Amino acid sequence: xxxxxxxxxxxxxxxxxxxxxxxxxxxxxxPLRWPLxxxxxxxxxxxxxxxxxxxxxxxxxxxxxxxxxxGPAAGLLMHLGMSGxxxxxxxxxxxxxxxxHDHFDMHxxxxxxxxxxxxxxxxxxxxxxxxxxxxxxxxxxxxVEPFDPRFDGSWLHAAFQRRRVAVKLALLAGDxxxxxxxxxxxxxxxxxxxxxxxxxxxLSRPRCERLxxxxxxxxxxxxxxGGSTLRDFRDAHGMAGAFQSQAAVYDRExxxxxxxxxxxxxxxxxxxxxxxxxxxxxx
DNA sequence: CATAGCTCCTGACCGC
DNA sequence: TGCGGTCAGGAGCTAT
Numbered sequence: 001x002x003x004x005x006x007x008x009x010x011x012x013x014x015x016x017x018x019x020x021x022x023x024x025x026x027x028x029x030x031p032l033r034w035p036l037x038x039x040x041x042x043x044x045x046x047x048x049x050x051x052x053x054x055x056x057x058x059x060x061x062x063x064x065x066x067x068x069x070x071g072p073a074a075g076l077l078m079h080l081g082m083s084g085x086x087x088x089x090x091x092x093x094x095x096x097x098x099x100x101h102d103h104f105d106m107h108x109x110x111x112x113x114x115x116x117x118x119x120x121x122x123x124x125x126x127x128x129x130x131x132x133x134x135x136x137x138x139x140x141x142x143x144v145e146p147f148d149p150r151f152d153g154s155w156l157h158a159a160f161q162r163r164r165v166a167v168k169l170a171l172l173a174g175d176x177x178x179x180x181x182x183x184x185x186x187x188x189x190x191x192x193x194x195x196x197x198x199x200x201x202x203l204s205r206p207r208c209e210r211l212x213x214x215x216x217x218x219x220x221x222x223x224x225x226g227g228s229t230l231r232d233f234r235d236a237h238g239m240a241g242a243f244q245s246q247a248a249v250y251d252r253e254x255x256x257x258x259x260x261x262x263x264x265x266x267x268x269x270x271x272x273x274x275x276x277x278x279x280x281x282x283x
Numbered sequence: 284c285a286t287a288g289c290t291c292c293t294g295a296c297c298g299c
Numbered sequence: 300t301g302c303g304g305t306c307a308g309g310a311g312c313t314a315t
Binding site for chain 1: 306307308309310311
């Protein structure tokens with residue numbers, strides 16, 4: 001489900017509500033992708049810091065000493081996988097019992113943070129710091145953030161010199177630039193006029209400029225629209241996103257391109273669907 | 284090192 | 300209504 005816009009929309013929807021809250025109790029459901037790595041009872045009493053995002057990961061700092069402040073904060077690294085979503089229910093109350101797909105409940109003095117994830121590809125992992133294991137290892141191979149000023153056409157062009165894979169797969173891999181998943185990779189390539197099968201090392205500098213710009217524009221627009229709700233994406237307050245209705249190619253196989261009228265195609269790359277317009281996008 | 288393929292898991296949908 | 304096959308927003312791991 002969640003690509004960078006959905007993760008960031010989620011973060012913004014609950015970060016300010018939970019910051020400063022004290023953890024009361026953590027309850028686990030079925031196992032997620034990896035074990036939590038700490039006894040849930042040990043999290044009680046810790047204070048939640050400022051929630052941040054790196055790629056599609058969220059980081060919830062937890063501070064044990066109320067006024068310590070020294071040293072790198074430990075915390076929870078969370079990932080929503082394919083089907084995960086976070087809900088935040090403010091206040092204290094009798095929350096609905098955890099359902100079959102609710103696998104992580106963190107009760108705090110500000111409310112309940114709940115991870116729902118039917119497919120359980122998501123994860124919540126305790127780490128003694130963002131730069132400590134296991135968080136450091138999980139984040140190690142991530143590319144640059146798309147809104148980082150360092151990310152531009154020359155960055156992309158340089159990184160693509162050594163790659164022969166199709167550009168769509170390189171965007172998905174997230175080790176050059178993070179954030180574009182299956183929807184936004186197709187959308188960005190459409191916007192840039194680039195055939196998704198084009199080898200990275202065949203992309204000219206100007207085309208890399210167009211692509212870098214398209215990645216930023218597509219992700220920014222999705223962010224403004226609250227993400228994409230294909231089936232069930234919701235932010236932490238249950239709000240759906242609206243980007244999906246703006247998709248130019250994603251999930252539009254057989255429809256006509258709104259720009260040139262050609263028929264949108266669907267192909268499979270790396271066992272994932274790619275959508276593109278054969279009229280607008282060139283090798 | 285770069286790349287290709289497999290894998291985790293459940294639910295929705297489609298054709299018969 | 301049931302059954303089997305296919306597909307789904309991610310990405311780490313392993314083998315080559």
